[in-house]
Amino acid sequence: MPVPVERGKHTRSLLRDQAYVSIRDAIVNGTLAPGEKLRDPELEEWLGISRTPIREALARLEVAGLVHTTPGRSTVVSSIEQQAVLNAQSVAAAMHALAVRTAVPMMGDEEFEAMARANAHFADALSRGDAEAAIRSDDDFHSVAVVACENDVIAQVLEQVTPVLRRLEHLRFSSLSGRDSIAQHEQIIELCRDGDAVAAADATERNWQTLSQIVEQADDHADD
Template sequence: MPVPGEQGRHKRSLLREQAYLSLRDAIVNGTLAPGEKLRDPELEKWLGISRTPIREAMARLETAGLVHTMPGRSTVVSTIDRKAVLDAQAVAAAMHALAVRIAVPLMGEGEFAAMTEANTEFADALTAGDPAAALRADDRFHQVAVEASANQVIPVALESVTPVLRRLEFLRFSSLSGRESIEQHDRIIELCRRGDADAAAAATQQNWETLTLLAADQETL
C-alpha cells in the first residue's frame, strides 16, 4: 500500500516525536505494510516536514523494531516474527504487572475514575469498530498505574517493547476477541479498589498475556 496521498499533514514546526507517532501509527494500522520501502521524498511530502526529523523518527522506529535498513540504505517496514512479539509481550506483561503492584497502595479515587473512564472509552471504541481509538484508550487505562507507581524505569522498559506489540493489539481490537479486555479491565479496577495489589497485578499480567493467544496463530505480522 503506498504512502497516503494527502500532502502537508503536519506543519514544518512538527517535532520528531510527532513524525515518529505518525509513522508508527501508519505501520500499526497497516497503511504502511510489511516490506514496503519508505522513501524520504514521499514521506516529506506526506508529513510536510524536512528530511532531518523524518530520519530521526526512522532511527527510533528501527530501534523499536518497526523498520529496518537494507543494504544500500533502503529502509523498509519490518515483518515482525512471532518470537519477537512473544518476547516483547512477556516483558510488557511483567512491567505492567509490576506497575500495578507498586501503584495499588498509592492509588485513590482519582486513579480509579481515570481507569474507569478509559475503559468506558475503550468499550465505546470497540462497539464503534474503531481499533485505533480502542488502542489509545487501552494505553490510557494502563498508563494510570504506570504513572501512579512513580517508578521511572518502568516506562523506559515499556517504550522499548510496546511498539512491537502495537500491530498485534490493533488486530486484537479489530476482532470480537478484543471485547474480553473490557471485563478484564473492570476486574483490575475492582481489585485495585480493594487494595489487593498481588491479585490486581496477576489480573493485569493475564490481560497482557491474552496477546499470546493471537500471536500463537501468527507466523509473521
Template sequence: MPVPQSRGLVPRSLLRENAYQAIRDAIVDGTLAPGERLSDGELSEWLGVSRTPVREALARLEQAGLVRTRPGRYTIVSPLDVRAVRAAQSVTAAMHELAVREALPNLTGAELDAMRQANARFADALRRDDVDAAIAADDDFHGVPVTASANDAVRTVLEQFTPVLRRLERLRFSSLSGRGSVAQHDQIIALCEAGDVEGAAAATRANWGTLVPLLDTLPTEES
C-alpha cells in the same frame, strides 16, 4: 511507496519527536504496511520536514523493531514476526505488572475513577468496532497505574516495546477475542480498590497474556 495525502503535519518545534510519532503511528495503524519500502524523500514530503529528522526517526524505529534498514539498499516496515512480538509481549506484561505493584498502595479514588471511565470508553469502542478508539482507551486504562507508579524506567521500556504490540492488538480488538478485556479491566479495578496487590498484579499480567494466542497466527522468520 504510497503515503497519506495530508502534508506538513509536524510542527517545526518538535521535528524529531513528532516525525517519529507520525511514522510510528502510520506503521501501527497499517497505513504503512509490513514489508513496504520507505523513502526518506517521500516521508519528508509527507511530513513537511527535511530528511534529517526523518532519518533520525527511522533509526529510532529500527531500534524499536518497527523498521529494518540495509544501508545503501533499502528501509522497509518490519514484518510482524512472532519472535519479536513474543519478546515485546513478555516485557510489556512484566512492566505493566510492576506498574500496578508500585502504584496500588497509593492509588487514589480519582485514579480508579479514571480507569473506570477509560474502560467504559473501551467497551463502547468495541461495540462500535472502532479499533483506533479501543486502542486509545486501552492505553488510557493501563496508563493510569503507569503514571501513578512514577517509575520513569517502566515508562521508557513501554515506550519502546508497546508499538510492536499495537499492530497485534489491532487484530485482537477487531475480533471477538478482544471483548473479554472489558471484564478483565473491571476485575483489575476491583482488586486495586480492595488493595489486593498480588491479585491486581496477576490480573494485569493475565490481561496482557490474552495477546499470546494471536502469536500463533504470525510467521516465524528464518534467521
C-alpha cells in the same frame, strides 16, 4: 555557561516526535505493510517536513522493531516476527504488573475513576469498531498505574517494547476477541479498589499475555 550553538532544537525535536507518531500509526493500522520500502522523498511529501527529523524518527522506529534499515540501501517496514513479539509481550506484561503492584497502595478514587472512564471509552471504541481509539483508551487505562507507581524506569522500558505490540493490539481490537479485555479491565479495577496489589498485578499480567493468541493467529494466516 556558554550558549549552545544548536538552533531550533525544540522545533526539530517536535517534528521528529510528530514524524515518529505518524509513521508508527501508519505501520500499526496496516497502511504501511510489512516489507514496504520507506523512501525519504515520499515521506517528506507525505509528512511535509525535511529529511532530518524523518531519519531521526526512523532510527527510533528501528529501535522499537517496526522498521529495518540496511545501510546505504533501504528502510523497510518490519514483518511481524513471532519471537520478537513474544519477547516484547513478556517484558510489557511484567512491567505493567510491576507498575500495578507498586501503585495499588498509592492509588485512590481519582485513579480508580480514571481507569473506569478509560475502560468505558475502550468499550465504546470496540462497539464502534474503532481499533485506533481502542488502543488509545487501552493505553489510558494502563497508564494510570504506570504514572501512579512513580517509577520512571518502567515507563522508559515500556516506551521501548510497546510499539512492536501495537500491530497485534490493532488486530485484536479489530475483532470480537478484544471484548474480553473489557471484563479483564473491570476485574483489575475491582482488585485495585480492594487493595489487593498481588492479585491486581497477576490480573494485569494475564491481560497482556493474551496477545500471544493473536501472534499465533497471525502466523496461521501467514501460512495459508
